[in-house]
Amino acid sequence: MTTIAANLQAVRARIARAAEAAGRRAGDIVLVAVSKTFPAQRIAEAHAAGQSAFGENHVQEAVAKITALAALPIEWHFIGPIQSNKTGPIAEHFQWVHSVEREKIAVRLNEARPEGLPPLNVCIQVNVSGEHSKSGIAPGGEIELAEAIARLPRLRLRGLMAIPEPTPDVEFQRRRFALLRELKDKLAGRGYALDTLSMGMSDDLEAAIMEGATMVRIGTAIFGPRRKT
Ligand SMILES: *Cc1c(COP(=O)(O)O)cnc(C)c1O
Numbered sequence: 226m227t228t229i230a231a232n233l234q235a236v237r238a239r240i241a242r243a244a245e246a247a248g249r250r251a252g253d254i255v256l257v258a259v260s261k262t263f264p265a266q267r268i269a270e271a272h273a274a275g276q277s278a279f280g281e282n283h284v285q286e287a288v289a290k291i292t293a294l295a296a297l298p299i300e301w302h303f304i305g306p307i308q309s310n311k312t313g314p315i316a317e318h319f320q321w322v323h324s325v326e327r328e329k330i331a332v333r334l335n336e337a338r339p340e341g342l343p344p345l346n347v348c349i350q351v352n353v354s355g356e357h358s359k360s361g362i363a364p365g366g367e368i369e370l371a372e373a374i375a376r377l378p379r380l381r382l383r384g385l386m387a388i389p390e391p392t393p394d395v396e397f398q399r400r401r402f403a404l405l406r407e408l409k410d411k412l413a414g415r416g417y418a419l420d421t422l423s424m425g426m427s428d429d430l431e432a433a434i435m436e437g438a439t440m441v442r443i444g445t446a447i448f449g450p451r452r453k454t
Contacts, residue, residue: 229267230274232447233258236430240441243434254434257302257423259444261286262451265293271447272297280304280323280442284311291318304386304442306360313337316379321346323386323423323442326362328373331380338379345379348386348423351408353401357390364408371412384421384439385409391428398429402436 226234236256244251259280260268268279268290277298281287282305291301302321307330315322316337325331325347338345349370352361362370367385374382385408389401402424413419425433425441433441445451 227270227274228449229270229447232449233271233274233276236443236446239430239446240434243431246431247435249434253439255440257304257440257442258447259304259426259442260290260448261305261444263448265290267448268294268299269297272299276447278302280444282306284314288314288318302442307334309333316345317342319345321348321383323348323440324350324360325370325374326350326360328370331370331374331377335377335379344381346383346421347374347380348384348421349374349382350386350388351405353387353404354390358388361387364404367408367412368415371415371417375417382417382419384419384423385412386421386423388426389424389429395429395432398432399436402429402433402438406437 240254241251244254257278257280258271258276261282278300280302301319302323303315303319304323307324312333316334317339322345334345349367350361351367352358352363371382374380385405387405405424406422409419409422421440422438423440425438427443427446430441
Protein backbone atom coordinates (compact mmCIF):
# COMPACT_ATOMS: atom_id res chain seq x y z
CA MET A 226 0.00 0.00 0.00
CA THR A 227 1.30 3.52 -0.75
CA THR A 228 1.85 6.00 2.08
CA ILE A 229 -1.05 8.08 0.84
CA ALA A 230 -3.37 5.07 0.77
CA ALA A 231 -2.32 4.16 4.32
CA ASN A 232 -2.78 7.75 5.50
CA LEU A 233 -6.23 7.88 3.91
CA GLN A 234 -7.18 4.69 5.69
CA ALA A 235 -6.00 6.14 9.01
CA VAL A 236 -7.95 9.38 8.44
CA ARG A 237 -11.10 7.46 7.53
CA ALA A 238 -10.66 5.43 10.74
CA ARG A 239 -10.36 8.66 12.77
CA ILE A 240 -13.54 9.97 11.16
CA ALA A 241 -15.35 6.71 11.91
CA ARG A 242 -14.24 6.71 15.56
CA ALA A 243 -15.20 10.35 16.04
CA ALA A 244 -18.57 9.79 14.40
CA GLU A 245 -19.25 6.83 16.64
CA ALA A 246 -18.28 8.82 19.75
CA ALA A 247 -20.68 11.55 18.64
CA GLY A 248 -23.50 9.09 17.93
CA ARG A 249 -23.39 9.96 14.23
CA ARG A 250 -22.97 7.97 11.04
CA ALA A 251 -19.52 8.17 9.44
CA GLY A 252 -21.25 8.12 6.06
CA ASP A 253 -22.73 11.56 6.83
CA ILE A 254 -19.26 13.12 6.91
CA VAL A 255 -17.53 13.92 3.61
CA LEU A 256 -13.76 13.84 3.51
CA VAL A 257 -12.23 16.58 1.36
CA ALA A 258 -8.54 15.80 0.77
CA VAL A 259 -6.65 19.10 0.72
CA SER A 260 -4.02 18.65 -1.98
CA LYS A 261 -2.66 22.22 -2.17
CA THR A 262 1.10 22.37 -2.89
CA PHE A 263 1.15 18.65 -3.88
CA PRO A 264 1.53 17.56 -7.53
CA ALA A 265 -1.20 15.97 -9.66
CA GLN A 266 0.56 12.62 -9.29
CA ARG A 267 -0.20 12.52 -5.53
CA ILE A 268 -3.84 13.37 -6.22
CA ALA A 269 -4.07 10.54 -8.74
CA GLU A 270 -2.60 8.23 -6.10
CA ALA A 271 -5.21 9.29 -3.53
CA HIS A 272 -7.93 8.91 -6.15
CA ALA A 273 -6.75 5.37 -6.87
CA ALA A 274 -7.11 4.72 -3.12
CA GLY A 275 -10.79 5.68 -3.29
CA GLN A 276 -10.70 9.42 -2.55
CA SER A 277 -12.92 11.53 -4.82
CA ALA A 278 -13.16 15.06 -3.34
CA PHE A 279 -10.11 17.35 -3.32
CA GLY A 280 -9.58 20.86 -1.97
CA GLU A 281 -7.30 23.54 -3.39
CA ASN A 282 -6.68 27.12 -2.29
CA HIS A 283 -4.67 28.66 -5.12
CA VAL A 284 -6.43 29.20 -8.46
CA GLN A 285 -3.53 28.93 -10.90
CA GLU A 286 -2.02 25.89 -9.24
CA ALA A 287 -5.44 24.22 -9.01
CA VAL A 288 -6.45 24.81 -12.64
CA ALA A 289 -3.20 23.23 -13.83
CA LYS A 290 -3.91 20.10 -11.77
CA ILE A 291 -7.61 19.99 -12.70
CA THR A 292 -6.63 20.13 -16.37
CA ALA A 293 -3.99 17.43 -15.95
CA LEU A 294 -6.47 15.15 -14.15
CA ALA A 295 -9.51 15.90 -16.33
CA ALA A 296 -9.92 12.19 -17.15
CA LEU A 297 -10.63 11.32 -13.48
CA PRO A 298 -14.11 11.85 -11.95
CA ILE A 299 -12.90 14.19 -9.19
CA GLU A 300 -15.04 16.70 -7.27
CA TRP A 301 -13.03 19.91 -6.83
CA HIS A 302 -13.48 22.22 -3.83
CA PHE A 303 -12.07 25.73 -3.71
CA ILE A 304 -11.20 26.56 -0.09
CA GLY A 305 -8.91 29.60 -0.29
CA PRO A 306 -9.21 33.38 -0.29
CA ILE A 307 -10.90 34.66 -3.47
CA GLN A 308 -9.63 37.66 -5.43
CA SER A 309 -12.31 39.23 -7.59
CA ASN A 310 -10.22 38.82 -10.76
CA LYS A 311 -10.06 35.04 -10.17
CA THR A 312 -13.78 34.30 -9.95
CA GLY A 313 -13.94 33.19 -13.62
CA PRO A 314 -11.65 30.14 -13.41
CA ILE A 315 -13.11 29.20 -10.02
CA ALA A 316 -16.69 29.23 -11.36
CA GLU A 317 -15.63 27.24 -14.44
CA HIS A 318 -13.49 24.54 -12.85
CA PHE A 319 -14.86 23.83 -9.37
CA GLN A 320 -18.01 22.14 -8.06
CA TRP A 321 -17.77 23.71 -4.61
CA VAL A 322 -16.52 26.99 -3.14
CA HIS A 323 -16.20 27.02 0.67
CA SER A 324 -14.78 30.50 1.14
CA VAL A 325 -17.39 33.05 0.06
CA GLU A 326 -17.24 36.03 2.44
CA ARG A 327 -18.39 38.99 0.33
CA GLU A 328 -21.48 39.70 -1.79
CA LYS A 329 -19.36 41.11 -4.61
CA ILE A 330 -17.53 37.79 -4.95
CA ALA A 331 -20.81 35.85 -4.89
CA VAL A 332 -22.22 38.06 -7.67
CA ARG A 333 -19.13 37.53 -9.80
CA LEU A 334 -19.12 33.75 -9.27
CA ASN A 335 -22.79 33.69 -10.28
CA GLU A 336 -22.10 35.65 -13.46
CA ALA A 337 -19.15 33.43 -14.35
CA ARG A 338 -20.78 30.06 -13.69
CA PRO A 339 -21.23 28.46 -17.16
CA GLU A 340 -24.84 27.76 -18.20
CA GLY A 341 -24.09 24.14 -19.07
CA LEU A 342 -23.02 23.31 -15.51
CA PRO A 343 -25.22 22.81 -12.45
CA PRO A 344 -25.30 25.67 -9.92
CA LEU A 345 -22.04 26.14 -8.02
CA ASN A 346 -22.26 24.81 -4.44
CA VAL A 347 -21.13 27.49 -2.01
CA CYS A 348 -20.52 27.92 1.70
CA ILE A 349 -20.21 31.20 3.53
CA GLN A 350 -16.94 31.44 5.45
CA VAL A 351 -17.46 32.82 8.96
CA ASN A 352 -14.72 34.14 11.21
CA VAL A 353 -15.36 32.36 14.52
CA SER A 354 -12.00 33.42 15.98
CA GLY A 355 -12.47 37.19 16.28
CA GLU A 356 -9.29 39.22 16.09
CA HIS A 357 -7.17 36.05 15.75
CA SER A 358 -8.30 35.63 12.15
CA LYS A 359 -8.68 37.87 9.15
CA SER A 360 -10.67 35.59 6.89
CA GLY A 361 -14.40 35.07 6.98
CA ILE A 362 -17.35 37.34 7.62
CA ALA A 363 -18.01 38.37 11.24
CA PRO A 364 -20.72 36.25 12.95
CA GLY A 365 -24.12 37.76 12.13
CA GLY A 366 -22.95 38.95 8.71
CA GLU A 367 -23.82 35.57 7.22
CA ILE A 368 -27.54 36.49 7.35
CA GLU A 369 -27.30 39.33 4.83
CA LEU A 370 -24.84 37.40 2.67
CA ALA A 371 -27.16 34.37 2.61
CA GLU A 372 -30.01 36.64 1.46
CA ALA A 373 -27.81 37.93 -1.36
CA ILE A 374 -26.71 34.44 -2.42
CA ALA A 375 -30.31 33.20 -2.42
CA ARG A 376 -31.03 35.75 -5.18
CA LEU A 377 -28.26 34.32 -7.41
CA PRO A 378 -29.62 31.46 -9.55
CA ARG A 379 -26.23 30.04 -10.57
CA LEU A 380 -25.18 29.55 -6.94
CA ARG A 381 -26.58 27.05 -4.44
CA LEU A 382 -25.98 27.92 -0.80
CA ARG A 383 -25.12 24.73 1.07
CA GLY A 384 -23.93 25.95 4.48
CA LEU A 385 -21.14 27.54 6.48
CA MET A 386 -17.38 27.06 6.71
CA ALA A 387 -14.81 28.13 9.30
CA ILE A 388 -11.07 27.87 9.95
CA PRO A 389 -10.70 28.53 13.69
CA GLU A 390 -7.25 29.52 14.92
CA PRO A 391 -5.23 26.45 15.91
CA THR A 392 -5.22 25.47 19.57
CA PRO A 393 -4.42 22.19 21.36
CA ASP A 394 -7.29 22.90 23.80
CA VAL A 395 -10.05 20.54 22.67
CA GLU A 396 -12.76 22.28 24.72
CA PHE A 397 -11.81 25.56 23.05
CA GLN A 398 -11.86 23.92 19.60
CA ARG A 399 -15.34 22.62 20.34
CA ARG A 400 -16.66 26.04 21.37
CA ARG A 401 -15.55 27.57 18.06
CA PHE A 402 -17.14 24.76 16.06
CA ALA A 403 -20.30 24.91 18.18
CA LEU A 404 -20.61 28.60 17.33
CA LEU A 405 -20.56 27.81 13.61
CA ARG A 406 -23.20 25.11 14.11
CA GLU A 407 -25.42 27.55 16.01
CA LEU A 408 -25.10 30.14 13.23
CA LYS A 409 -26.05 27.50 10.66
CA ASP A 410 -29.06 26.42 12.75
CA LYS A 411 -30.18 30.05 12.98
CA LEU A 412 -29.98 30.43 9.20
CA ALA A 413 -31.90 27.18 8.80
CA GLY A 414 -34.53 28.65 11.12
CA ARG A 415 -34.93 31.48 8.60
CA GLY A 416 -35.92 28.95 5.97
CA TYR A 417 -32.65 28.15 4.23
CA ALA A 418 -32.22 24.47 3.30
CA LEU A 419 -28.63 23.96 4.46
CA ASP A 420 -26.88 20.61 4.73
CA THR A 421 -23.23 21.55 5.13
CA LEU A 422 -20.93 22.47 8.00
CA SER A 423 -17.41 22.56 6.55
CA MET A 424 -15.11 22.46 9.58
CA GLY A 425 -12.26 20.39 10.94
CA MET A 426 -8.68 19.90 9.68
CA SER A 427 -5.87 17.43 10.44
CA ASP A 428 -5.44 18.57 14.05
CA ASP A 429 -9.03 19.15 15.11
CA LEU A 430 -11.30 16.90 13.07
CA GLU A 431 -12.54 15.00 16.16
CA ALA A 432 -13.79 18.19 17.84
CA ALA A 433 -15.41 19.32 14.58
CA ILE A 434 -17.25 16.02 14.16
CA MET A 435 -18.44 16.15 17.78
CA GLU A 436 -20.01 19.53 16.94
CA GLY A 437 -21.69 18.43 13.73
CA ALA A 438 -19.18 18.80 10.87
CA THR A 439 -20.51 17.31 7.62
CA MET A 440 -17.31 18.03 5.66
CA VAL A 441 -13.80 17.86 7.03
CA ARG A 442 -10.89 19.32 5.04
CA ILE A 443 -7.76 17.26 5.65
CA GLY A 444 -4.34 17.96 4.13
CA THR A 445 -1.30 17.11 6.26
CA ALA A 446 -2.68 13.86 7.68
CA ILE A 447 -3.12 12.54 4.12
CA PHE A 448 -0.32 14.05 2.06
CA GLY A 449 2.26 14.80 4.76
CA PRO A 450 3.76 18.15 5.76
CA ARG A 451 3.69 20.96 3.19
CA ARG A 452 6.73 22.92 2.18
CA LYS A 453 6.33 26.52 3.26
CA THR A 454 5.40 28.63 0.24
C1 LIG B 1 -4.67 23.89 4.17
C2 LIG B 1 -6.10 23.89 4.54
C3 LIG B 1 -6.69 22.79 5.18
C4 LIG B 1 -5.94 21.53 5.56
O1 LIG B 1 -5.14 21.76 6.68
P1 LIG B 1 -4.33 20.54 7.37
O2 LIG B 1 -4.04 21.07 8.72
O3 LIG B 1 -3.11 20.32 6.56
O4 LIG B 1 -5.23 19.37 7.41
C5 LIG B 1 -8.05 22.85 5.46
N1 LIG B 1 -8.78 23.94 5.15
C6 LIG B 1 -8.25 25.02 4.54
C7 LIG B 1 -9.12 26.17 4.21
C8 LIG B 1 -6.90 25.03 4.22
O5 LIG B 1 -6.38 26.12 3.63
